[in-house]
Amino acid sequence: MAMRELPKTDVVIVGGGWTxxxxxxxxxxxxxxxxxxxxxxxxxxxxxxxxxxxxxxxxYALRYGHMQDVKKExxxxxxxxxxxxxxxxxxxxxxPGSGLGGAGIHWNGQIWRPLPSDLEMRSHYDxxxxxxxxxxxxxxxxxxxxxxxxEPHLDFFERxxxxxxxxxxxxxxxxxxxxxxxxxxxxxxxxxxMKQPISNTLFGQAAERLGYNPFPMPSANVTAAxxxxxxxxxxxxxxCGYCERFGCGYFAKADPIICVYDRIKDHENFEIRFGAQALxxxxxxxxxxxTGVVYQDEDGVEVFQPADTVxxxxxxxxxxxxxxxxxxxxxxxxxxxxxxxxxxYSYQTIAAVDAFxxxxxxxxxxxxxxxxxxxxxxxxxxxxxxxxLGFVGGGYIACKxxxxxxxxxxxxxxxxxxxxxxxxxxxxxxxxxHGDLVIHGSSMSTPENYLDLxxxxxxxxxxxxxxxxxxxxxxxxxMSDYVMNRALDIAREMDHVTSVSSVNLAREGADYSxxxxxxxxxxxxxxxxxxxxxxVVNRYGQMWDHHNVFVxxxxxxxxxxxxxxxxxxxxxxxxxxxxxxxxxxxxxxPLMDA
Amino acid sequence: MPKVSPPMILGATLVAIGAYxxxxxxxxxxxxxxxxxxxxNLNDERALFNAQVESDIDDDLLETGRLVAMGGSQAGxxxxxxxxxxxxxxxxxGSGAFPRLAGLxxxxxxxxxxxxxxxxxxxNVMSGVAQRLTEHEMEAVSAYYAAIDAPYRPVAGxxxxxxxxWGGQLGAVGSAEKGIPACVNCHGPSGLxxxxxxxxxxxxYATYMTHQLQLWREGVRNNDAMNVMSSIASKMTDxxxxxxxxxxxxxxxxxxxxRTDATATD
Numbered sequence: 124m125a126m127r128e129l130p131k132t133d134v135v136i137v138g139g140g141w142t143x144x145x146x147x148x149x150x151x152x153x154x155x156x157x158x159x160x161x162x163x164x165x166x167x168x169x170x171x172x173x174x175x176x177x178x179x180x181x182x183y184a185l186r187y188g189h190m191q192d193v194k195k196e197x198x199x200x201x202x203x204x205x206x207x208x209x210x211x212x213x214x215x216x217x218x219p220g221s222g223l224g225g226a227g228i229h230w231n232g233q234i235w236r237p238l239p240s241d242l243e244m245r246s247h248y249d250x251x252x253x254x255x256x257x258x259x260x261x262x263x264x265x266x267x268x269x270x271x272x273x274e275p276h277l278d279f280f281e282r283x284x285x286x287x288x289x290x291x292x293x294x295x296x297x298x299x300x301x302x303x304x305x306x307x308x309x310x311x312x313x314x315x316x317m318k319q320p321i322s323n324t325l326f327g328q329a330a331e332r333l334g335y336n337p338f339p340m341p342s343a344n345v346t347a348a349x350x351x352x353x354x355x356x357x358x359x360x361x362x363c364g365y366c367e368r369f370g371c372g373y374f375a376k377a378d379p380i381i382c383v384y385d386r387i388k389d390h391e392n393f394e395i396r397f398g399a400q401a402l403x404x405x406x407x408x409x410x411x412x413x414t415g416v417v418y419q420d421e422d423g424v425e426v427f428q429p430a431d432t433v434x435x436x437x438x439x440x441x442x443x444x445x446x447x448x449x450x451x452x453x454x455x456x457x458x459x460x461x462x463x464x465x466x467x468y469s470y471q472t473i474a475a476v477d478a479f480x481x482x483x484x485x486x487x488x489x490x491x492x493x494x495x496x497x498x499x500x501x502x503x504x505x506x507x508x509x510x511x512l513g514f515v516g517g518g519y520i521a522c523k524x525x526x527x528x529x530x531x532x533x534x535x536x537x538x539x540x541x542x543x544x545x546x547x548x549x550x551x552x553x554x555x556x557h558g559d560l561v562i563h564g565s566s567m568s569t570p571e572n573y574l575d576l577x578x579x580x581x582x583x584x585x586x587x588x589x590x591x592x593x594x595x596x597x598x599x600x601x602m603s604d605y606v607m608n609r610a611l612d613i614a615r616e617m618d619h620v621t622s623v624s625s626v627n628l629a630r631e632g633a634d635y636s637x638x639x640x641x642x643x644x645x646x647x648x649x650x651x652x653x654x655x656x657x658x659v660v661n662r663y664g665q666m667w668d669h670h671n672v673f674v675x676x677x678x679x680x681x682x683x684x685x686x687x688x689x690x691x692x693x694x695x696x697x698x699x700x701x702x703x704x705x706x707x708x709x710x711x712x713p714l715m716d717a
Numbered sequence: 718m719p720k721v722s723p724p725m726i727l728g729a730t731l732v733a734i735g736a737y738x739x740x741x742x743x744x745x746x747x748x749x750x751x752x753x754x755x756x757x758n759l760n761d762e763r764a765l766f767n768a769q770v771e772s773d774i775d776d777d778l779l780e781t782g783r784l785v786a787m788g789g790s791q792a793g794x795x796x797x798x799x800x801x802x803x804x805x806x807x808x809x810x811g812s813g814a815f816p817r818l819a820g821l822x823x824x825x826x827x828x829x830x831x832x833x834x835x836x837x838x839x840x841n842v843m844s845g846v847a848q849r850l851t852e853h854e855m856e857a858v859s860a861y862y863a864a865i866d867a868p869y870r871p872v873a874g875x876x877x878x879x880x881x882x883w884g885g886q887l888g889a890v891g892s893a894e895k896g897i898p899a900c901v902n903c904h905g906p907s908g909l910x911x912x913x914x915x916x917x918x919x920x921x922y923a924t925y926m927t928h929q930l931q932l933w934r935e936g937v938r939n940n941d942a943m944n945v946m947s948s949i950a951s952k953m954t955d956x957x958x959x960x961x962x963x964x965x966x967x968x969x970x971x972x973x974x975x976r977t978d979a980t981a982t983d
Contacts, residue, residue, distance in 0.1 A: 169891035173899035359943040
């Protein structure tokens with residue numbers, strides 16, 4: 124038991140990123156005394172992320188200056204159950220953050236909404252293609268919450284971020300220049316779309332010639348001076364090319380510090396403790412409710428913070444870990460396929476196509492932004508006919524210009540030597556003649572991909588490490604290959620293109636590797652739903668087994684979308700908070716019957 | 718390393734300013750830098766990059782630029798020679814009303830001339846001047862002033878140390894409380910500029926910078942690419958503006974240039 128017990132608070136929140144700070148903002152204004160436990164340190168967008176210091180590519184992009192310390196907490200990994208999992212001693216495939224703002228500091232700012240059919244995936248595919256269509260080895264399921272229910276919350280988060288884009292479907296009316304496949308939105312983006320560079324423009328023109336529907340990527344890199352509904356003031360983006368892996372000292376990339384923290388930090392109901400490492404959630408004697416959170420404070424002392432309500436707002440993986448080490452919910456067992464905590468972990472399929480231009484084109488890739496892209500959504504979700512394809516899901520194809528940083532941006536065509544004088548000569552020519560296409564695809568959940576506790580390794584606090592068992596299912600490989608080939612079609616159609624090459628990180632015949640960076644979009648493990656045997660939380664984000672524990676973040680996704688997760692997970696967060704404020708706080712108890 | 722001029726020098730040079738000003742006739746053509754000297758400056762790749770606007774820089778361009786600076790143009794004179802207020806070496810006239818042009822990014826100056834001419838950047842004096850110049854003349858005179866490496870005039874007046882401290886802080890790390898991003902984000906380390914589009918602050922006149930910040934705040938000036946400056950200036954008080962301007966007016970690019978300063982005022 125903890126050495127020190129503090130007076131009880133109304134709500135204790137684990138994690139000070141997008142969802143944790145937002146939960147504190149909304150609940151503090153609803154009269155709840157909130158305490159956030161943040162394992163990292165305070166920092167501020169103005170004072171911590173200003174260029175030129177912040178534009179130190181080696182320090183932040185390669186040595187992970189803003190990422191979590193794997194010497195304290197990490198995970199073990201294996202591709203399948205017959206292997207021995209080993210600890211990640213260096214981050215690779217994904218980069219969770221630490222410190223105020225969490226990973227919301229170093230995101231690219233691509234802000235999406237899920238497709239309506241994404242949220243009812245199993246019902247939708249069953250209805251359109253028949254109940255035998257989804258491959259048997261996939262545990263695809265509905266989210267239990269619909270697009271129409273989430274829409275006001277997705278909309279609100281876009282206004283919190285000052286999102287820049289072009290509506291494709293405004294109140295059911297299709298509008299030129301936007302995504303014709305998106306669900307109906309009640310309002311347009313608060314800011315106009317970003318200005319597109321030449322490579323993205325050529326991509327859009329080629330996609331249009333092929334009959335597709337290109338549109339500017341929705342962006343939280345703000346395009347005009349903007350005040351959000353909380354009163355935060357954002358500034359226009361300067362296209363500096365330092366978004367992903369960096370904080371934005373320009374106040375131009377929406378982040379949780381300027382958009383939320385600054386607006387709540389002085390509220391009487393708000394408190395945040397830094398260097399507070401949550402260790403476990405304590406349960407009542409009957410196990411039906413949580414009583415608070417035990418954390419290690421900055422002096423290494425174990426402290427118990429009792430609370431009426433516990434909100435889990437850590438990174439997707441660490442929410443699941445905290446549940447497992449605390450005995451919250453039933454852990455998933457792949458032998459019996461019983462239990463839910465750790466079940467349906469999934470990831471994101473990433474492939475890339477490089478297009479190289481002739482000498483008439485100068486791209487100046489250093490003029491970039493995290494969400495500066497033209498996108499084709501014709502092969503995402505179920506926007507295309509899957510009946511003859513043998514897979515479910517899809518992804519977007521984007522031509523992006525998000526950085527031209529000297530160490531990491533070295534595009535050369537296939538057949539170029541990997542080093543030496545010839546490599547340098549080619550790179551000098553191709554650095555500014557490169558179109559950067561990404562295929563950002565969905566990933567389906569399976570019974571064999573899951574999270575549990577490692578039997579061998581422990582973290583700095585003596586807890587078993589989280590163990591990830593993951594490989595891309597055949598379904599995802601087929602899907603990724605198919606959509607990548609559509610991207611290749613577009614690349615070959617682009618004007619001024621002299622050569623094209625591609626790489627698929629979810630290709631057939633190769634195991635998923637956790638070493639090369641792919642994307643920080645780990646999802647699932649504590650999924651949302653309407654059936655307690657296949658979900659950890661009900662459709663309001665409330666744990667089935669402990670009604671005063673609410674769970675936030677991408678760990679709720681039953682399988683991964685073809686989109687970046689921040690928009691959808693924040694839509695879910697506002698949905699949950701809305702129901703907490705409206706229904707739960709007045710009358711604490713299960714919001715749904717099990 | 719960039720340094721702030723120590724107050725001692727400021728005090729000691731007060732007398733010298735007068736002498737310097739007297740010896741300086743803005744129309745004195747003997748002061749103008751030779752084309753050879755400008756070309757020598759361009760041997761440094763950074764200066765070359767800084768000075769390029771649209772076309773490559775050659776003798777003819779620099780010569781045209783010098784002629785424009787002296788008041789000549791196809792249209793029969795710009796009405797008022799640049800050197801009248803900005804000096805042949807682009808140091809400004811010392812009053813602080815007219816900015817230093819020497820070594821400003823060529824593209825930046827070219828854009829300002831275009832904006833003065835079109836009214837994007839309204840200014841009673843400069844609009845009339847710019848409207849009489851051809852595109853080529855704007856480019857030439859921009860390249861000319863960009864290529865000059867002129868000594869700095871001594872900073873006039875003394876300023877409260879706390880104000881300078883605050884200005885330095887705003888410049889280097891901004892203000893979390895006010896939501897003001899640091900100047901160095903865009904204007905480069907120590908405010909040395911970020912060519913081709915972002916001017917230096919270091920060594921610019923405080924009165925000029927304060928006035929510009931006020932114009933940004935009021936929306937009179939609104940001609941940067943992304944409208945960033947208005948957002949920032951609207952969060953600054955008059956004191957913030959004065960602090961940051963007085964601070965950068967005292968920052969010098971490097972020690973070598975500080976020595977040049979000293980000799981210039983001897």
